[in-house]
Amino acid sequence: MNSDLRSRYLELVRRDVTRYGIDDLVPVEFLVFGRNVLKARNLTLVRRRPFDSRKRDLGEDCAVDAETMIGMQRLTSLQRCVESVLADGVPGDLVECGVWRGGASILMRAVLAAYDDKTRCVWLADSFAGCPRPDTANYRADAELRFDRFAGMAVSESQVRANFERYGLLDDQVRFLPGWFKDTLPGAPIDRIALLRLDGDLYESTIQALDALYPRLSPGGFCIIDDYQTIAACRQAVTGPVGD
């Protein structure tokens, strides 16, 4: 009964952070001389995008206001990882590097709450200003990746806090590490890590997070790479230099 209730709660969280099963209303830009005329006076022109379960399962689309874009399957896997860490008593905190609106971290915090864990923290490492401009001098693999141009990638810390708040999950077990990874991660006050989730997209972000945090990952802990199969630079950071 107890486990049934837990899965009910966590399923509800997963559906909420992905806006599962709900048609999406996508704002349509309508620019006149560079000004979005339809945004005046709180008016927005929107287009209805019907909910597509296949895409939302795989994280190939994302609702306009959803707290995560990683999709149902990766969320479910994340939940299983945290649950198995708790069940096996793998010591350490849960860390996400690159959190966007915080959805995946909200789910991790919810799993801790559902299992009444009061000892572990969820750490959110992010610039809270989007992806950095690629540093091609040091990381050639990132040359083409201009994620810094997408304004939508930048979500402020206060916005992420508000998202946690809305789920009633903001407390001192949620810790923030605001700043670029190269500045914040090496000196981060995290002793041990049970789950390390990397979602920094770039070679640079991925390798910096691995360098700084992987040594602190407990044996039996999980290392999750969000973009391994979609971004070659990220994969290369994980696999290591090939003929370089």
Add this chain to the structure above:
Amino acid sequence: MTTAEHDVRSLYLDLLRRNLTRFGMHEQMPSDWPLRRRLLLKTVNALTSVRRGTSPADQRTRELGLDWPPEAETMIGMQRLTSLQNCVETVLAEDIPGDLVETGVWRGGACILMRAVLAAHGDTARSVWLADSFQGVPRSDAVNYKADKGIRADLAAGILGVSEAEVRANFERYGLLDERVRFLPGWFKDTLHNAPIDRIAVLRLDGDLYESTIQALDALYPRLSSGGFCIVDDYLAVKACQQAVTDYRAKHGISALIVDIDGTGVLWRK
């Protein structure tokens, strides 16, 4: 009951209440609504906020359930939902026999919460009954029920009338639709008297009119177990509804204390 179990339960039910009221969220008018319905919704909310002296953007509006939300599954607000949850939990804790009934369900939010409380407490015996016309409030019958004269809630059928299929879909979306969610579609005067409900533990009246309230009380109050809750959603907001309750209580000598929930809804225990 262990502490952990208690915590998951309140986590789940708390998140569900936030969902059902879209608490603190931006809502958008459904894009397939015709212009008339949108204007009606805006007008109703504007008038309510003027009458109540609240701002429509205010968090307290949803806390107290003072507006008609475009998307949320319930309009009764956080406080009445929490009170409803407490009622169902009390009934379960004290073993008051009977089912949970709502007459006038709109999009089904309050019933979804009741079903979720049963699920959260592992109850496998009780049913949740949804009595509704599923086509809005009836045109007031001023000949038989003088108190309803002038109430034209039937004009809002576009918003207040929600089909049974839509309510079922709402239950489905929360994974709570099963054979213990029972529907009584039709006007109260036709459906309630012979409703196949033996005993009731929580009776929630949300029919707005004198007629709907008195018909539900006449048909169902006798089946309410002693110790059960009778909740009247519009007691302090709709005069005619209050009149129906006062008349019924006077006629049957009910003197149980009426408790104000949030300035709109009230309840008493039988």
